[in-house]
Amino acid sequence: MPVHLASAKTRLLVGVCLAIATASASGCATKPSQMTTGSIPKFSKPIEQMDSAELNVAADQAGRAYDKAPTNPQVGITYANLLLMSGKNDQALAVMQRVAIANPKNSSVLAAYGKTQAAAGQFDQALASIQRAQTPDRPDWKLFSAEGAVLDQLGRPDEARERYRNALDIVPNEPSVLSNLGMSYLLTGDLKTAESYLRTAIAQPAADSRVRQNLALVVGLQGRFDEAINIAQRELTKEQADANVAYLKQMLNQQGTWKKLAKNG
Incomplete structure (x- = not known):
C-alpha cells in the first residue's frame, strides 16, 4: 500500500475515534483535587482542540481518575480517547480491554473498545466489537460511522459507504x-x-x-x-x-x- 494511502486511513480513523466518544471531554475546568473516586475529569476545551502539552496534562488527570476506578466505563473511555489523541494506541487498547472485560454488555464500552482495536490494527476484531454494540431497534449513527471506517480499513469501500449513508439517514449533514x-x-x-x-x-x-x-x-x-x-x-x-x-x-x-x-x- 502506498504510504500516502496508509496515512489517509489513519486520518480517517482518528476522526472516528473522537467522533463517537460517549464520555464528556469538555465543559468547565476541574482541578484534579476536585475529582472523586470514579468521577470523570472535565476539561476547559474539547480534546480535539488541545495542543500536545494540554493533551499530556489532560491524560495525566484522566489517568489518575482511571487508577481510582479502572472499570468505570466513562472514565475508561475518556482516558482511552486521550491516549489515542497522544498516539498511545497500544496503551489505549489495554485500557479499553480491561474496561470491556468488566462491562461485557455495555454498548458504549464495546464501541470504544472497537475503535481502540482498529487504532491498534486489529480491524477484524474491531468490526466484531462495533457490530456487537449496534442495536437494530435503536441504531446508533456513530456506530454506523465507526463501522464504515473499519470497513474502509479492510478495503471494503462499497460496504463502508453504505454504513456512512445509514448514519446520514439518521443525522443528515x-x-x-x-x-x-x-x-x-x-x-x-x-x-x-x-x-x-x-x-x-x-x-x-x-x-x-x-x-x-x-x-x-x-x-x-x-x-x-x-x-x-x-x-x-x-x-x-x-x-x-x-x-x-x-x-x-x-x-x-x-x-x-x-x-x-x-x-x-
Missing part, C-alpha cells in the same frame, strides 16, 4: 460522517468526489479542525498547494495551524503523490 465519506473516496483515488463531500462537511456549523485538515489534504493532493495551506491554517491557533501545515507538507512532499492520485480521479 453530520460533518464527521461526511468527512469519513469523503476520506473513503480519497482512499480509492476519487479526489473530486472526496473534495465535494469534505466541502459539504466543512460548511456545517459543527465541523472542526479535523475536517478542515482532511479537506486541505484532498485539495493539496490535487496540486492546489497554496489553497490547501490556506485551508489548513484557517481559524486555528498558531500551534494547531503549524501542526496542520506540517502534516500537509509531510503528505505532499512525497514525490508524485498527488499526480498518481489525480490519474485515478
Whole structure:
C-alpha cells in the first residue's frame, strides 16, 4: 500500500475515534483535587482542540481518575480517547480491554473498545466489537460511522459507504460522517468526489479542525498547494495551524503523490 494511502486511513480513523466518544471531554475546568473516586475529569476545551502539552496534562488527570476506578466505563473511555489523541494506541487498547472485560454488555464500552482495536490494527476484531454494540431497534449513527471506517480499513469501500449513508439517514449533514465519506473516496483515488463531500462537511456549523485538515489534504493532493495551506491554517491557533501545515507538507512532499492520485480521479 502506498504510504500516502496508509496515512489517509489513519486520518480517517482518528476522526472516528473522537467522533463517537460517549464520555464528556469538555465543559468547565476541574482541578484534579476536585475529582472523586470514579468521577470523570472535565476539561476547559474539547480534546480535539488541545495542543500536545494540554493533551499530556489532560491524560495525566484522566489517568489518575482511571487508577481510582479502572472499570468505570466513562472514565475508561475518556482516558482511552486521550491516549489515542497522544498516539498511545497500544496503551489505549489495554485500557479499553480491561474496561470491556468488566462491562461485557455495555454498548458504549464495546464501541470504544472497537475503535481502540482498529487504532491498534486489529480491524477484524474491531468490526466484531462495533457490530456487537449496534442495536437494530435503536441504531446508533456513530456506530454506523465507526463501522464504515473499519470497513474502509479492510478495503471494503462499497460496504463502508453504505454504513456512512445509514448514519446520514439518521443525522443528515453530520460533518464527521461526511468527512469519513469523503476520506473513503480519497482512499480509492476519487479526489473530486472526496473534495465535494469534505466541502459539504466543512460548511456545517459543527465541523472542526479535523475536517478542515482532511479537506486541505484532498485539495493539496490535487496540486492546489497554496489553497490547501490556506485551508489548513484557517481559524486555528498558531500551534494547531503549524501542526496542520506540517502534516500537509509531510503528505505532499512525497514525490508524485498527488499526480498518481489525480490519474485515478
